[in-house]
Amino acid sequence: MLNSIAIRCYEPNDLRQVVELLNRCLTKDPLTSATFQRKVLLDPNFDPNGALLAVDGARTVGFVLGLVRKYRLEDAPPDFDRSWITLIAVDAEYQRQGIGTKLVNHVEDWFRSGGCKTTFVSSYAPNYFIPGVDVDAYSGALAFFKSLGYTEVYRPLAMDANLVHLTTPDWVLEKEAQLRGTVTIEPFRPELILPLLEWMKAEFAGDWQRFAREAMTKITTGEFQPDNVWIAHENGRVVGYCQHDNFGRFGPFGVSASERGRGIGAILLFRCLHAMRAKGLHNAWFLWTDDKVARLYAQAGFTESRRFALLKKEL
Structure with missing residues (x-):
């Protein structure tokens, strides 16, 4: 089946299929078309060359979003040699056929062509979706990235609290x-x-x-x-x-x-x-902290709701 799969850059008419694919695959992180437009297409660093689709004929079966900074964050040190993968998905029936590997290889090549030395999954600002791979919900993705040479930086956590x-x-x-x-x-x-x-x-x-x-x-x-x-x-x-x-x-x-x-x-x-x-x-939540600060949040009733692995690879 891999021979029938083509990898190409994102095009304007891909929006619906890409959002549907992401919602099929990222079951713990549903998103609307409006959210994708706001956090991806309207991101000042978005480049279609880093948004790659795997297509089988007219069907979108895989997607990866890679980002390289065009504009420096306010007052932050320059990080133009860094890159980020913030989204990746492959339809269930197309997994374990090399499609995800092909998508990541293509986006890493694009990172290298722009002079990037390191890539992360995914500490990107301003528009990250989750701060890494959810170690429970997407354990297969964690194993996948590690097989491609990615290593864990640390494991941030999300927390929620009932305010009642x-x-x-x-x-x-x-x-x-x-x-x-x-x-x-x-x-x-x-x-x-x-x-x-x-x-x-x-x-x-x-x-x-x-x-x-x-x-x-x-x-x-x-x-x-x-x-x-x-x-x-x-x-x-x-x-x-x-x-x-x-x-x-x-x-x-x-x-x-x-x-x-x-x-x-x-x-x-x-x-x-x-x-x-x-x-x-009635509830408060956030997506990203570390275990040290989590002890303070626990005093206010926050409990861990998700655990992520922030990943890194030298290119």
Whole structure:
């Protein structure tokens, strides 16, 4: 059957079949056509040469999305020698016939032709879908990538929390009392726009700045409320921040490296979660953290919902 399979670049009329294929194969990560348009076709780094289809006649049976950065992330170090695979799928009846290998080989060749030295599955910003291969849902894909020379960098996890019975622990209330009068933790107000962006440039350069800008913009248009964004500041300087959207996604969330251990992060976390609960949200979730930070989230009722393997290969 492999002889009947052709590999070609994405074309405008491929949208429907590609989305249908992804939904057949990525059963834990369904997506709409609109999501594909927004996160793939409208991504400024999208290039049809990195979006490859395996076709059997008129039928799309395989797809891989590879990305190489055209535009540097805001204030982040240049990473134009890196590449990413963010989506891959092969129809069940076409698997174990070399089609996936052929797709990956083709996209790796394209990466190399652009001067890339390393590829990842998949820590791409701004539009990753999941932070690696789900080790339970897609165990076959994990074995597949390892057979092609990919190695694990680490295993991030996704977490979810039920907010219905959310309460703030006594130890967090004690931290609030200790910091009262020195650290102010409050919802967004316009006077904090520039201090927050300046802080993010120093502490979390890159895609987090986009998240913060978009959230603050939505506050100005009425899509978000001021308490969608929480900011901690001390003596005129920002020391921490977190945000949530209107659909239960929590984060980004961070505290200055020099200020960690004071309880600022815990207070931000619970303030934000209580704001979510007050809006009628019953659950909070995020896709990406590590085991160390997960211990803090567990204090707020978060439990592990998924585990991923972030993969890397030298080209």
